[in-house]
Amino acid sequence: MAEPHPHAAELAGPLPPPVFHDPTHHIKIYHGDCLEILAAIPADSVDLIFADPPYFLSNDGITCHAGKMVSVNKGKWDKSQGPDLDHEFNRAWLAACQRVLKPHGSIWVSGTSHVIHSVGFAMQQLGMKLLNDITWVKPNPPPNLSCRYFTHATETIIWAAKNRKSRHTFNYKLMREHAGGKQMKSVWTIAAPDREEKRFGKHPTQKPVALLDRIVQAASNPGDLVLDPFMGGGTTAIAAMRVGRASVGIEFDSEFAWLGVRRVVGEVLAVVLVVDCNPPSLDAGLLFMDRSDPEIYSHRMAPYTKLVQRECRFYFIGLVRREVIFTVQASSLDEAWQAFHRSPKSSEPVFSVIKTETEIYLAQ
Numbered sequence: 537m538a539e540p541h542p543h544a545a546e547l548a549g550p551l552p553p554p555v556f557h558d559p560t561h562h563i564k565i566y567h568g569d570c571l572e573i574l575a576a577i578p579a580d581s582v583d584l585i586f587a588d589p590p591y592f593l594s595n596d597g598i599t600c601h602a603g604k605m606v607s608v609n610k611g612k613w614d615k616s617q618g619p620d621l622d623h624e625f626n627r628a629w630l631a632a633c634q635r636v637l638k639p640h641g642s643i644w645v646s647g648t649s650h651v652i653h654s655v656g657f658a659m660q661q662l663g664m665k666l667l668n669d670i671t672w673v674k675p676n677p678p679p680n681l682s683c684r685y686f687t688h689a690t691e692t693i694i695w696a697a698k699n700r701k702s703r704h705t706f707n708y709k710l711m712r713e714h715a716g717g718k719q720m721k722s723v724w725t726i727a728a729p730d731r732e733e734k735r736f737g738k739h740p741t742q743k744p745v746a747l748l749d750r751i752v753q754a755a756s757n758p759g760d761l762v763l764d765p766f767m768g769g770g771t772t773a774i775a776a777m778r779v780g781r782a783s784v785g786i787e788f789d790s791e792f793a794w795l796g797v798r799r800v801v802g803e804v805l806a807v808v809l810v811v812d813c814n815p816p817s818l819d820a821g822l823l824f825m826d827r828s829d830p831e832i833y834s835h836r837m838a839p840y841t842k843l844v845q846r847e848c849r850f851y852f853i854g855l856v857r858r859e860v861i862f863t864v865q866a867s868s869l870d871e872a873w874q875a876f877h878r879s880p881k882s883s884e885p886v887f888s889v890i891k892t893e894t895e896i897y898l899a900q
Contacts, residue, residue, distance in 0.1 A: 550576050551566070551573065551576045551577065552566065552568060552573070552576070554566050555567045555793055555794075555797065556796075556797045556800065556801075558800070558804065558855075558887070559855070559856075560855075560856075560858060561777050561782075561804065562761075562781075562782030562783070563773055563776075563777060563782070563783050563784075563785075563800060564783075564784045564785070565767065565770070565773070565784075565785045565786075565787070565793060565796055565797055565800070566784070566785070566786045566787070566793075567787060567788075567790055567793040568786065568788065569788055570629060570632070570765035570766065570786045570788065571628060571629060571632055573765075573786050574629070574632035574633065574635070574636060574765060574786070575632065577636045577763075577784075578636070579635050579636060580636070580637070580638050580639060581636055581638065581761065582636045582637055582638060582641055582761050582762075582763045582784075583637075583638055583641050583705070583756050583757075583760035583761050583762065584641060584642060584643075584644075584705075584752065584755050584756040584760060584761070584762045584763070584781075585633050585636075585637060585641070585642075585643040585644070585762070585763045585764070585765070586643075586644045586645075586646075586748060586751055586752075586762065586763075586764050586772050587629075587633065587643065587644070587645045587646070587764065587765050587766055588645075588646045588647075588741060588743060588764075588766050588768060589626065589629065589645065589647065589651065589655070589765075589766050590651070590766070591647055591648050591650050591651045591741070592616035592617075592622055592650055592651055619654070622651070622654060623654045623657070623658065626651070626654045626655050626658045627658040627661060627662070629765060630643075630645075630655070630658050630659060630662055630664075631662055632765075633763075633765060634662055634664065634698055634699075636763070637698040638698070639698060639699075639701070639702060640697070640698070640702045640703045640704060640705065641697070641698050641702070641704070642667065642695060642696060642697045642698065642702070642704045642705065642755050643664070643695075643696055643697075643698075644670075644693055644694070644695050644696075644751050644755070645659075645693065645694050645696075646672070646691055646692070646693045646743065647691065647692060647693075647694075648688065648691055648692070649692075652691075652692045652694065655694060656669075656694055659694065659696050663699050663700065664696040664697060664698065664699060665696060665697040665698075665699060665700045665702060665704075666694065666695075666696050667695045667696055667697055667704060668694075668695040668722050669692055669693070669694050669695070669722065670692070670693040670694075670695065670722050670723075670724060671690050671691075671692060671722060671723045671724070672690060672691045672692070672693055672724050672726060672747060673689060673690050673723060673724065673725040673726075674689050674690065674691075674726075674727070674728055675725060675727055676727070676728070677689040693751075695755070704755065705755050705756055705757060705760075706754060706755060707753060707754055707755075707757075710753060710754070711750075711753075711754050714750070724747070724750070726744055726746050726747050726750075727744060727746070728744060729742050729743070729744045729745070729771075730744075733745060733771075735802075736795060736798040736799050736802055737769070737795040737798065737799075738769075739768045739769035739792055739795060741768060742768060742769045742771060743768075743771050744771070745771055745774055745775050745778075748771050748772050748774075748775035748776075749775045749778065749779065751775075752772075752775050752776055752779055752781060753779055756781055758779070758780040758781065759780065759781070759782070760781050760782070761781070761782045761783070761784065762776040762781045762782065762783045762784075763783070763784045763785075763786075764783070764784070764785045764786065765786045766786070766787070766788075767785030767786055767787040767792070767793070767796050768787065768792055768795075768796070769792060769795045769796055769799055770785060770795065770796025770797070770799045770800050771799075772785060773785050773796065773799075773800050774799060774800060774803050777800070777803060777804075778803075801888055804858075804887075804888075805853065805888055805890065842897060842898055843895060843896070843897055844896050844897065844898050845894070845895070845896040846893075846894070846895050846896075847865060847893070847894045848865065848866060848867060848891065848892070848893050848894075849863060849864070849865045849866075849891070849892050849894075850863065850864055850865075850866055850869065850872035850889055850890070850891050850892075851863045851889065851890040851891075851892070852872075852876055852881070852886050852889055853886065853887045853888045853889070853890065854884055854885070854886065854887060855884075855885035855886060855887040856884070856885060857884070858887070861881045861884050861886075862876050862879055862881045864876065864879075869889065869891065872889070872891075
């Protein structure tokens, strides 16, 4: 993970308190309406914006997911209000983004045919400079169940500068290196998010980190501020953090805002557990055993084992000093916090609390 540039941009304005703030990596996540929060962000303060707005696809239709027929409905936020109101919304949030972009900043917006033409037209109405339209090809798209259309295997990403006078950032040499020494084309084949990217939860329109990594590296520099007004599961923040950019995410849905927080914290913190048991013959027939698997407990362990030790421990990670500043054995998180507030470390801000539960069973 790249370290943030020492002069990484910070927002300063009458903003509501973020639901998550990591000053070490310059990450802020806000829960609320992007139009309201964008209005509180100072003008000309953001270097790069990536936006994945509602596609207005929730029309009570069906699609295929993991081999099963499922509804396309994602939520009220994705329901169309008709072409005129949908376009009015697109123009409103694009104008708000244009205001906060620096004079030479740029914006990338992804979408399918249901929304991307409105986005492009709104950009032209606002005087933005259209730079490229990227075709993102998905190698394994879901099949078309109606068999009345071609399978939807692409999305379009429009790249535009703030206005026609903008001298936008483009790291041409780096992109050429990534393309094997040739000019990178505007057709990108990138796989959808894998299971690892969804281990903290799923967002219905989640973008792969590889896609955002390429966009952030192509159109910004270390220390730049990247903003995502429709943050979803936090992919933009993760990509920005990995290459040393500051980031701000805005998400209207509280469930997805906290998904983004979990993913960002999971990117910063790692807990590695290694168990070495001797002699290994206690588990004859299983060289490796995942003792967190309930099936093993119920079918292999329960009949002839006895619980001899149980421990619940909490580790407090510092916000400023990224290390374990306090640890305590407790039966609940409330009890652990009470112990922390009574400790000499109580004045230190806390970034995260990690809970571990240990159960030791012995064969009888």
